[in-house]
Amino acid sequence: MLKKVLIANRGEIACRIVRTGHRLGVATVAVYSDADRDALHVRLAGEAVHIGPSPAVESYLRSDRIIDAALRSGADAIHPGYGFLSENPDFAGAVAAAGLRFIGPPATAIRAMGLKDAAKALMEKAGVPVVPGYHGADQDPDFLLGEAGRIGFPVLVKARAGGGGKGMRRVETAAAFKEALASARREALAAFGDASCLIEKYIAHPRHIEIQVFGDDHGNVVHLFERDCSAQRRHQKVIEEAPAPGMPEAMRLAMGEAAVKAAQAIGYSGAGTIEFIADASEGLKADRFWFMEMNTRLQVEHPVTEAITGVDLVEWQLRVASGEPLPKRQEELSIDGWAFEARLYAEDAERGFLPATGMLAHLDLPDDLARVDSGVRAGDRISPYYDPMIAKIITHGPDRTAALSRLSDALAQVRAAGVTTNAAFLRRLTIQPDFAEGRPDTGLIDRHLTELTMVHAAPPEVAALAALSFSGTLAARKTNDPWALLSGFRLWSGASDFILLEHRGQPLPVSFLSKGEGNYRVLLEGRDVDLRISSSPDAFRVEVDGRTSTLHEVHDGKATTVFRDGESWHFTLADPLAGEDEAAAAGDRIVAPIPGLVKLLHVAPGAAVSRGEALAVMEAMKMELALPAPRDGRIAEVLVSQGEQVLEGAVLLTLEVEDG
Structure with missing residues (x-):
């Protein structure tokens, strides 16, 4: 077994790895930025190393500093968690070159699955079903339009690099195709530095179902059944469950076999996830699912798999990284009951899911009803530099009804003050009839967004x-x-x-x-x-x-x-002395609604602007926010610079005062 592991991550996943390490007698080393100096993961780990300023690009994304910290601390291996450098093949290679063990797949496997088009071609060759589409190198717009017509509208235009819904457009008609393609390319280039796109058939009633796979260095690969991640908003998962509702046993077997084939095709070792899209228009069927992509790391939603299988996936990661074979064979794995995971975020669902920052003045989490994976405590500050997750709330029960009821009750017990959370939105989703009755699909939240996010007047x-x-x-x-x-x-x-x-x-x-x-x-x-x-x-x-x-x-x-x-x-x-002049002046100012980075400025002093026109773009917590003009007018002052970090409430621009 490894003796000491450095965790190249932060937040709840770092805390989760530390706890398994402690149970197994593996020493752990945390890394931290300026913003995380007093973070929970730093307190839990046996030792901690400072790696730079608060922005991730200057700390958690600095592979050289992380590897140096591992060498100086005497660590045997580096666990990347998820996000940050976890799917960076160059980092995995650099870790190995430094004489350390990367707790994940080899760099060749990460690289093989890094680009969607190449991954799909590889999966087709391995006999894994792939969504009908074009995944080739020809990026000529007229050629791609022809391919879209061959596939049949509606289609999805998807960036071949990256994920999270960026560079993705649904196109209903041939007339709209080129404009959608150009838009997807611009977004993909800005997000990933790669404008190349692929075209896929759009599935009208999609279910997002993924299979947990695990391999070792001895050629063994197993799957640990499926997770349903269809409850999404803007391609971001909200609530996950395992197993998938309505899953026929024949389809479960077929998906598991396909996932194992996919992992074997790239010589996979460690934890990974094969993501499939299923057509649920006539219910789930064994011949109606297709490969989307592979995540070559541990997933955020891995606890639901742990709950139904009784397996500690981080323990398996540490054992495989130590050279041991997989602890169980396929026939020794089975499903026990049902599990859900809800992602509790510092965000205001009633204001368009605007990220929230500030100090958590109070935090009660339902530890008695659920497993709670968290990286924060009352008194901690939710900063604009990182993902605003507060906790993952996981429940398990003998069946879906019991597990979902426990999740709903657990969410009702979340009490956070000082920072707005999405707890009410999550609980409303658990009792939404389609979701509660086991009919999730990727469009469910968008269809019911008004009822899920409506402002409830104070009784x-x-x-x-x-x-x-x-x-x-x-x-x-x-x-x-x-x-x-x-x-x-x-x-x-x-x-x-x-x-x-x-x-x-x-x-x-x-x-x-x-x-x-x-x-x-x-x-x-x-x-x-x-x-x-x-x-x-x-x-x-x-x-x-x-x-x-x-x-x-x-x-x-x-x-x-x-x-x-x-x-x-x-x-x-309320301030009863706040006068009308102050309220009127607010209409002449564009202020930062959250702390963050001024990513783009679209105007200069003297520019004429129209109401609703985007004047600036802010970035915080992995989210971009366009700031519109409150009225028609002309820019009086630009008070910030592009690339400047600002606090909530900072005045960014002002409009010339209107006459009269």
């Missing part, structure tokens, strides 16, 4: 609880001090208070009258509401109109967040 009892929190009344109710319980006392009359809240940028005036014994009359948006509040150490029981509910509240002085049944509402105190 009277929620707004009342927030107002009482700001008034200090709730804190008084949690003490045994009899004098504190007299808060708001008035001689000869009831105690009436007024609080002006702000919820999602809108003022919300709340008046309340204490009637004693935890009873209140609240005036909210013209409606009188009588409610009764009783408290426990970690929650409030609120009764309104004969209905009692449990609410949790987190208050930090400047803001309060109220949680109920998986939903949350965030309130601040």
Whole structure:
């Protein structure tokens, strides 16, 4: 067994590798950037090495610094995790050249699967079914248009390099093809430095199903069954499950055999995933699935496979990297129950999934109901430099209904304050009828996006609880001090208070009258509401109109967040003195909605602009955000430079003040 492993990654995957290493007696070395100096993975590992400034390109993507850290720490091997350098064949080769073991496949296998067109040609030769399409070298637009016509519209134009949906366009007609191709090429060139594209038949009712494979250095390859990753948004996975709902045994066997063939064709060693697309228009069938690509690394969603097989895939990685054969043969592997994984992100689903940054003032995760893989704690800062994942929440049950119910309950227990999360969006998805009944497909989230991301107005009892929190009344109710319980006392009359809240940028005036014994009359948006509040150490029981509910509240002085049944509402105190002049001035400024990098500036001082026109592009947390002009006008000032890192709220550009 390896003695010491350096982990060339961060966050939850680094923590996850450290824990398995500790269990096996393998020493671990963390690496960290300036932003991660106090990160959880640094605290958990046996030792840690600083590798550079916060931007990933200056730290986690610096292969020379990572290899030097491994050599200086006396590590035997480097585990790349996923993302960053995990699928970089040059890095894998450099690790081997330095006399270290790369915990992953050989560089030749990574390179073979690195370009989609070459990978598909290789799979066709190995007898693996491939989506009908053109994967050749001829990139002439007229030739590709002819190939698209031969395949039959609709088709997908896909960049041959990279992934994540970049450089991908669905094309419905021949007339729209060349414009879509040009757009995909521009995006692919910017993202991957390679404008080449391939053409594939568009599958009308697609399911994204992948097979976990594992090989060793002795020629053995097995598969560990399938995962369904069809619940996606913009080609990014949201909730994964294993096994796949509605999977016939004949199709499971056929996909497993095809995946093993694919791995054997490139001499694969270590953990990998063969991704297939299946046509579910008439249900899943053994002759209606095709190879898409191979991920030559451990996947983010690997815990669902671990849950149904009882296998620790990181342990297998360490054993294979130590030269051992696979711990189990194919016939020794079986499926036990059902598992789900939800990706909890710092993002605001109700504002177009805008990444959220800031300090996690409070974080409760459902450790009692689920396996939780996380790399952050309360008090940590979610920075703009890296992926905004907070945790992976994994549940397992004897069947799909039980496992999904546990996931829904677990998500309802997520309580994060200081940073907005997608917990409510995830929970809504678990109870969306098509998903709950086992009918996922890659378009499901987009079809139901409005209901999954709609803004829920604050119910009277929620707004009342927030107002009482700001008034200090709730804190008084949690003490045994009899004098504190007299808060708001008035001689000869009831105690009436007024609080002006702000919820999602809108003022919300709340008046309340204490009637004693935890009873209140609240005036909210013209409606009188009588409610009764009783408290426990970690929650409030609120009764309104004969209905009692449990609410949790987190208050930090400047803001309060109220949680109920998986939903949350965030309130601040509104400034009643903010005048109309300030609001009007806001319409003349373009400000940074999140901390990040000013990637592009499209205008200069004096330029005439139209409302909605993109003036600048910001980049943060692997996401690009176009900033539009708030009105017609002319640029007065450009206050930042392209490539500059800015804080949330920074004024980037201003418009000339309108006359009158």
